[in-house]
Amino acid sequence: MATTARYAEIRFNDRPIKQPMADPESLLLEPGEVTADFEAKSPYRLDELHPDIANYRAVSTRRFFDPAAKLAEEEKMWSKVWLVAGIASDVAQVGDWFKFDIGPQSIIVARAKEDEVHAYYNACKHRGNELVQEEFGHGATSFTCIMHSWRYDLKGKNVRVTDRETFREEALCQNLNLTPVHVKVWGGLVFVNMDADPIPFEDYFADVLDMLGSYRMDEMFLVKDLTIEVPANWKTMYSVFNENYHAHATHPQIKPYVDDYFIQYDFYRHGHNRNLFPVAQVSPRWPDGRFINAGLAFFMQEAGLKAVGFKGDARHVRRAIQQAKRKADNVYGMDFSGFTDNQLTDDWNPSLFPNVTLNMHPEGILLQRFRPHPTDPEKGYHDVFVLSAKLAPGRRPPAYMGVEDHVDVSGKVRPPRRHTTHDDPQGGEVVEQDIANMITLQRGMHSRGLNGTIVYSEQERRIQHFLAELDLYLDDKKG
Numbered sequence: 265m266a267t268t269a270r271y272a273e274i275r276f277n278d279r280p281i282k283q284p285m286a287d288p289e290s291l292l293l294e295p296g297e298v299t300a301d302f303e304a305k306s307p308y309r310l311d312e313l314h315p316d317i318a319n320y321r322a323v324s325t326r327r328f329f330d331p332a333a334k335l336a337e338e339e340k341m342w343s344k345v346w347l348v349a350g351i352a353s354d355v356a357q358v359g360d361w362f363k364f365d366i367g368p369q370s371i372i373v374a375r376a377k378e379d380e381v382h383a384y385y386n387a388c389k390h391r392g393n394e395l396v397q398e399e400f401g402h403g404a405t406s407f408t409c410i411m412h413s414w415r416y417d418l419k420g421k422n423v424r425v426t427d428r429e430t431f432r433e434e435a436l437c438q439n440l441n442l443t444p445v446h447v448k449v450w451g452g453l454v455f456v457n458m459d460a461d462p463i464p465f466e467d468y469f470a471d472v473l474d475m476l477g478s479y480r481m482d483e484m485f486l487v488k489d490l491t492i493e494v495p496a497n498w499k500t501m502y503s504v505f506n507e508n509y510h511a512h513a514t515h516p517q518i519k520p521y522v523d524d525y526f527i528q529y530d531f532y533r534h535g536h537n538r539n540l541f542p543v544a545q546v547s548p549r550w551p552d553g554r555f556i557n558a559g560l561a562f563f564m565q566e567a568g569l570k571a572v573g574f575k576g577d578a579r580h581v582r583r584a585i586q587q588a589k590r591k592a593d594n595v596y597g598m599d600f601s602g603f604t605d606n607q608l609t610d611d612w613n614p615s616l617f618p619n620v621t622l623n624m625h626p627e628g629i630l631l632q633r634f635r636p637h638p639t640d641p642e643k644g645y646h647d648v649f650v651l652s653a654k655l656a657p658g659r660r661p662p663a664y665m666g667v668e669d670h671v672d673v674s675g676k677v678r679p680p681r682r683h684t685t686h687d688d689p690q691g692g693e694v695v696e697q698d699i700a701n702m703i704t705l706q707r708g709m710h711s712r713g714l715n716g717t718i719v720y721s722e723q724e725r726r727i728q729h730f731l732a733e734l735d736l737y738l739d740d741k742k743g
């Protein structure tokens with residue numbers, strides 16, 4: 265497909281990088297522009313990437329609960345895409361490993377050497393028995409199947425077939441090593457791809473790597489790790505985070521300090537996209553755009569500014585916070601020099617196809633991942649990871665990310681993974697408001713009152729993009 269990108273050269277750490285968007289200092293849409301064209305500054309127009317995008321303004325609800333749709337996704341999509349499997353610091357040392365489950369597939373990621381991370385299916389080549397059931401391990405030298413004691417080294421190579429002499433030669437003539445999965449460690453994350461001959465990692469994420477890299481995720485550390493089982497299809501769950509149209513109704517508390525309407529939309533190749541929304545800026549839906557409300561005052565205080573005596577009104581707060589962060593002695597104790605001004609305040613919210621969304625700030629990142637259940641299309645897992653930069657004592661990642669006050673954010677301790685359900689989600693106020701929507705959306709989509717169809721607005725273009733990209737896989741047009 266012929267597409268034309270609009271790239272801007274910006275400098276990051278004194279080197280030019282290709283940033284697929286307009287000048288980042290002026291990219292936010294101005295009032296008046298947005299209703300005419302949400303994606304005026306996107307590197308790609310969505311209808312360039314998907315000429316059939318008009319088909320995605322009204323879609324069938326069936327794919328959100330149909331077992332056949334789930335099987336098709338497993339066979340044709342999950343098996344071909346690059347997936348965030350985990351956090352690189354969990355395989356920092358030789359002998360560290362973790363397990364990544366995605367639908368019915370289970371994968372082990374292990375560090376076999378200082379410079380070698382391997383990934384393979386978590387299934388013994390004897391009869392398929394799962395090798396590990398725990399989620400993490402340290403100091404391992406091999407994996408031994410508990411059923412018949414077949415053993416594999418950290419590269420997945422078979423090193424023991426118990427009572428080998430009792431097998432006929434023809435039974436053992438196949439490859440007895442664990443089946444490998446492609447793996448890439450990048451930016452503090454571990455990615456895997458189950459395809460035998462996958463699209464190169466650098467091609468798949470070509471349009472977003474520089475932007476993701478600018479946040480220095482590899483220097484951040486995990487401060488929250490939560491898996492929530494939710495009675496909803498993974499696409500229902502993901503869709504809740506893939507639009508901001510819901511914010512004014514679902515999260516009314518943010519209107520005094522988050523602009524949920526004048527939002528930049530960026531669409532990239534391979535299904536990725538992004539919203540940029542201004543923080544420390546009053547929503548146009550809030551009645552008073554000038555008074556420095558309590559929410560704005562909180563953001564000012566966080567940045568070491570005082571609302572009392574401030575020379576300016578609410579319209580000047582966002583800029584003042586950016587300038588405060590630019591100072592060498594800023595209260596965060598951080599070097600913000602590699603970031604653009606709007607990165608210092610705003611929520612940069614990329615989504616990585618098919619199942620990850622990130623809310624990015626220099627001080628911390630909320631990474632949410634949505635995984636299908638092994639067997640039930642109407643259940644899924646909502647993983648919440650919060651990463652924090654190294655901050656001055658007393659400073660914490662943005663409050664909405666739901667890191668509880670008692671949690672140590674110094675980076676000295678990796679928090680244990682918590683497993684919970686939608687009844688006690690532990691995600692913090694904002695995330696929990698979103699989880700409530702997942703459940704009622706999933707139930708409502710069965711209603712005869714819909715005649716099997718739901719509709720998406722132009723503020724929900726990212727969901728349209730996601731479904732159109734997914735259908736390329738399901739229709740055998742991709743990979």
Ligand SMILES: [Fe+2]
Nearest residue numbers: 504511514698
């Ligand atoms: Fe939300």
